[in-house]
Amino acid sequence: MAVSMDAMGLQKSRSRSDTPTLKSVCDETGAVSAEEVILFRALYANEESWMKITKTDEEWRELLTPAQYRVARKGGTEGAFSGDYYDLKDAGIYRCVCCGNALFSSETKFDSGTGWPSFWAPIRDDSVRYEDDYKLLVRRTEVRCMECDAHLGHVFDDGPAPTGRRYCLNSVALQFEAQD
Ligand SMILES: [Zn+2]
Numbered sequence: 001m002a003v004s005m006d007a008m009g010l011q012k013s014r015s016r017s018d019t020p021t022l023k024s025v026c027d028e029t030g031a032v033s034a035e036e037v038i039l040f041r042a043l044y045a046n047e048e049s050w051m052k053i054t055k056t057d058e059e060w061r062e063l064l065t066p067a068q069y070r071v072a073r074k075g076g077t078e079g080a081f082s083g084d085y086y087d088l089k090d091a092g093i094y095r096c097v098c099c100g101n102a103l104f105s106s107e108t109k110f111d112s113g114t115g116w117p118s119f120w121a122p123i124r125d126d127s128v129r130y131e132d133d134y135k136l137l138v139r140r141t142e143v144r145c146m147e148c149d150a151h152l153g154h155v156f157d158d159g160p161a162p163t164g165r166r167y168c169l170n171s172v173a174l175q176f177e178a179q180d
């Protein structure tokens with residue numbers, strides 16, 4: 001997937017001349033994907049934060065329920081078929097439970113049979129970001145909120161057309177907003 005620097009907001013976020021450019025990163029990796037650009041941006045987050053919402057661990061703990069905190073801030077996973085949204089078919093937007101960022105639309109939701117709400121695409125390419133996760137020893141790709149870094153779930157390559165991707169999310173990390 002080709003992305004222009006402007007489109008990803010990189011131009012803005014690059015201010016110092018001694019840090020790698022998108023071109024140097026691409027020369028090294030040999031390809032540009034949205035994930036790589038997002039990772040690149042995350043690596044230099046300390047210069048000009050892509051994360052718009054930052055709170056301390058204590059602040060999150062006060063704001064969230066224990067279940068929300070355990071999953072969204074500590075990378076936990078809710079039990080299959082235990083969440084509020086795996087079987088929900090209503091039209092609407094799924095927002096981040098921590099910050100309200102719009103993450104997924106009911107238009108890309110599908111029944112994966114896994115017991116977790118599943119989508120084949122985020123609502124915007126830049127509404128989420130990705131990280132390698134080796135917690136289960138095999139490499140998985142973690143999905144996080146672009147605005148506040150909440151853990152949302154994982155994305156796999158066994159989803160339906162048109163993307164072939166399966167965003168497997170935790171209901172408790174999401175807040176559903178019904179739309180007409
Ligand atoms: Zn968020």
